[in-house]
Amino acid sequence: MIEVEHLTKDFARTRAVDDATFRVEPGEIVGFLGPNGAGKTTTIRILTGFLPASSGAAAVAGHDVFRRSLDVRRRVGYLPENVPLYADLRVEEYLGFRSRLKQIPPRERRRRVEAAMERAAVLDVRRKLVGALSRGYRQRVGLADALLADPPVLILDEPTSGLDPLQRIEVKNLIQGLKGEKTILFSSHILPEVESVCRRVLIIHRGRILADGTPDELVAKLGGRVRYRVEFEPAPGPADAIRAALESVPGVLAAAPETPEPTSASFVLTAREGADPRIAVFRLAAAKGWSLRELAREASSLEELFARIALEMAPAAAADGGGPAAPGGGAP
């Protein structure tokens, strides 16, 4: 549905997108992650026909974004980053204007506007001036606009930024509710958020696509290994002994006490890629009679990933090109 090949975009002094190549299959929801200035918005603007690429090619819904821009724009619902809306119109007037601009047949307009307002939960502000809306509501009006023409592809630039946690969840649910129905590419800074909505994530940094895969794959590739945290209550014995026992569990590469004390009650396990040692750890604890208080997968933190990307730009990029990640890092 979205095909990007060797896309490069140069501004006067910066290369905002650098040889990016990726695909989004029909029906997929893909998260587009990267730190500030990574090139997310620029890539998205090229895909929506707002900016031209310097080189490379991109197609959305089977049409070249540059040569068949109108065909692309007819099939894409776009939520720009800062949600620029006409402040002088009321919400329903604005959506009415957009529905005419998007050439929705006159007889369907009312229905589509109502449906979009309902879906984006802006019915309660329909008579309000757009300029008087809070940030979150503006965002939702932007979402309603993106949904208006019922396009097969949605491209959303940071749909949850500036929202309070509750609204964040609502928007996440909205996107999740479109699963299977629409092809969605959305950008974000927040990995857990992306993780909860989509199976696949693209990571862009300094214009380069550094990683493309499931969140677990990315963590494995960029952040070393998936980690688990295990906590006992009380500490069952000398840290060294417990550590050795945990490391004997299949799939666990390393276990490290969280506190330097000789009798640590909690450990961080680094697991082999693809392995989930939690059941085995539970059985071990049960067999030994250790009382388990917590056993959880560590939320992979994007900040950590980005820090790593920034630090290990060259090796990470190399690893991206050639097979599984090189060992090193991971165990604290």
Next chain:
Amino acid sequence: MIATAWTVARRELAAFFYSPIAYGIATIVLLLNGVFFYIYLSHPAVDGDLKQTIPFFYGGFLFYWFLALLVPPILTMRLFAEEKRSGTIEMLMTAPVTDAAVVLGKYAGVLAYYAALWLPSLLYFLLVRALGGEPDFGLVASCLLGTLLVGALFLSIGLFASACTSNQVLAAAAGLVLNLLLFFLPLLATLAIRPATKELLERFSIYEIVFSGFLTGLVDTAHVVYFVSLAGFFLFLTVRVVEARKWK
């Protein structure tokens, strides 16, 4: 294309009714037009002669040109510059609309507003007739056509200026300067020594065309074509500037 241009035109026309600047302009134009109409009509030199008042009102007097040159760039300054500054241009241009439709729509919207500023002047003459005068409505029509064509040209220039910047004030200033250049350069004809040069310049002088054309009640096709094609040329340039974004 026509449908989306119409949508944009309606939106722009409506936006004028939300804009304090547009209200200010409307107030000033309507008020001053009324005042000047009264002054022309009651001026001893005119002495109530409508044959003189009508052309005076629509371009025979300096005040008209003050409005004709200044008002269009103020009306058009917002059209693209503000969309660029606020970023709404991104929403507009990523909708399935052609650049030409957007330009035409905005132009049609502002042209309609400009026409709405001048149409009330018809009322003056209706009033005069109601009071027993006998205005020549043929002359009024040709004068009004001249006014609209002059407006059409200056508005297209203003729109072009607005597309070139994201600063409204700059857009208005640039539009005004272009208007003044176009208006005053051919007036230098009076200084020209060679009769051929003088004649050529006069043929392209907006003031001359209006004064010795529309204001005499004669509508010359060549004059209409002159304004329409110049306006078309600036609209074409505007489309080019809007498109240029895509080639950067």
